[in-house]
Amino acid sequence: MKLNLPTPAAALDIDAVMVDLDGTMVNTLGDFAEALNRMLADLSLPAIAPQAIENMVGKGSENLIRSVLAHVGAADIDAVYQQAWLRYEHHYLAINGQFADLYPGVLEGLQALQSMGLRMACLTNKPLSFAQPLLAAKGLDGFFDCVFGGDSFPRKKPDPMPLIETCKALGSEPARTLMVGDSSNDAQAAHAAGCPVVLMTYGYNHGEPITAVDAKAHLHSLAQFAV
Numbered sequence: 001m002k003l004n005l006p007t008p009a010a011a012l013d014i015d016a017v018m019v020d021l022d023g024t025m026v027n028t029l030g031d032f033a034e035a036l037n038r039m040l041a042d043l044s045l046p047a048i049a050p051q052a053i054e055n056m057v058g059k060g061s062e063n064l065i066r067s068v069l070a071h072v073g074a075a076d077i078d079a080v081y082q083q084a085w086l087r088y089e090h091h092y093l094a095i096n097g098q099f100a101d102l103y104p105g106v107l108e109g110l111q112a113l114q115s116m117g118l119r120m121a122c123l124t125n126k127p128l129s130f131a132q133p134l135l136a137a138k139g140l141d142g143f144f145d146c147v148f149g150g151d152s153f154p155r156k157k158p159d160p161m162p163l164i165e166t167c168k169a170l171g172s173e174p175a176r177t178l179m180v181g182d183s184s185n186d187a188q189a190a191h192a193a194g195c196p197v198v199l200m201t202y203g204y205n206h207g208e209p210i211t212a213v214d215a216k217a218h219l220h221s222l223a224q225f226a227v
């Protein structure tokens with residue numbers, strides 16, 4: 001299947017697509033802020049501003065919680081981590097999707113990829129138990145042949161392992177499987193796995209400009225797949 005990309009990239013020859021979740025399909029910053037601030041309140045720690053959280057998203061929940069605990073000045077992060085995770089998990093599952101919105105053009109883009117007959121996976125660093133209900137709540141679950149989270153494999157993005165394993169599950173060669181993401185994690189993992197990668201310009205990239213990260217294209221909307 002030839003997937004046409006806006007210039008300067010040429011058409012890509014692919015059989016399947018892996019789509020990242022946070023910052024690519026769903027703006028989950030509001031969910032992160034709500035669940036993390038409820039966790040901090042339970043631990044009698046100060047609140048954190050959503051803008052500060054944005055740069056910490058992308059390397060999974062443990063990294064996020066540890067970064068937030070450090071930011072608010074928790075005295076002994078290792079000592080408090082397990083309780084913090086349990087409170088965060090409880091609150092996240094309770095509010096999952098309520099403070100999160102699809103980015104514009106997501107449905108159009110996914111419909112276009114689906115109608116091209118491409119096999120599709122959602123591949124996120126979010127825990128699978130968070131990702132599956134979020135996809136369902138946002139009406140996205142029907143698009144994907146498989147869904148893998150940050151705890152589905154022994155290693156997370158930016159390691160190439162989750163992409164290589166997802167390609168196997170999709171029955172698609174890495175070189176013919178497109179990664180669609182929003183951060184240098186997605187790009188680094190894709191480069192190492194031998195997958196082409198396209199990056200969205202609106203997501204979370206650790207505070208760095210995403211256009212500086214090498215990719216086949218940088219898109220402002222998934223609807224650009226529909227043209």
Ligand SMILES: O=C(O)COP(=O)(O)O
Binds near residue numbers: 057124
């Ligand atoms: O939960 C995270 O750290 C980010 O998840 P993502 O891989 O869907 O961007």
Ligand SMILES: [Mg+2]
Binds near residue numbers: 024183203
């Ligand atoms: Mg992301």
